[in-house]
């Protein structure tokens with residue numbers, strides 16, 4: 267179990283990227299959702315002991331990681347957002363190098379590397395240097411290195427960026443399988459990356475944890491508050507200035523908008539069941555409203 271208590275990270279220059287965040291992570295996958303700049307990467311770097319928090323405590327199986335970062339490093343698989351490689355090495359050589367750095371024996375590493383290359387679908391490309399790989403292929407190398415040494419805690423930062431839709435599904439399912447008896451944290455700003463696999467969603471913005479719960483709980487917050495309306499294209503900006511619009515589809519009959527509102531919005535509105543995208547936006551915009559103390563975006 268991983269326990270974060272009142273974690274704060276203030277960078278040189280004063281940016282408060284993580285602001286008094288507490289959460290406990292057990293086995294299973296938590297989907298960390300938040301807009302760009304929310305502090306997701308900073309939080310993941312802290313969990314991976316790459317960065318030290320400015321204050322707060324981080325414990326893994328009861329051990330304080332500020333005092334003893336090795337307690338988690340041995341059990342950690344981390345895919346950072348800005349994962350770099352040695353362009354002259356092949357994927358097999360690169361993984362062997364990282365396995366050695368992690369302290370794996372050459373023999374067990376060899377078998378595991380072949381298994382992982384197969385898993386991320388790179389067996390065809392193993393002879394080529396990494397400098398000749400596409401962005402998606404490099405991402406897959408990143409995923410493979412995070413899984414070296416059978417980690418108990420897997421932290422992956424925007425792992426599906428650059429993957430094609432088929433690879434995204436494959437990778438999501440792989441993480442979901444692994445999370446049965448491991449701690450898995452996946453960060454993203456794309457709701458669909460987590461909605462089918464994470465039974466536990468944490469929404470972060472401005473360095474704070476705004477909401478955590480099962481997707482059904484988050485969606486339940488908006489029950490009776492999601493509507494669909496069909497408007498003329500000329501009316502779209504007026505609707506957007508009054509309501510949180512979670513989706514917009516142009517049709518030949520007009521523009522179909524999905525609107526978050528406690529009261530039926532203007533015109534002919536059909537109430538629809540909330541989805542996770544609505545729920546995420548409701549949390550983010552609700553918090554922004556409370557901060558600015560302006561007109562409520564989700565009208566009550």
Ligand SMILES: Nc1ncnc2c1ncn2[C@@H]1O[C@H](COP(=O)(O)OP(=O)(O)OP(=O)(O)O)[C@@H](O)[C@H]1O
Pocket residue numbers: 277278279281282283300301302303304305306307308309347455
């Ligand atoms: N090393 C650093 N020094 C100063 N400020 C930083 C540093 N790293 C991140 N920040 C700032 O901290 C805030 C949070 O950044 P972070 O990368 O953790 O967010 P994020 O949610 O991962 O966003 P993104 O998805 O865009 O990476 C941002 O305002 C960012 O500019």
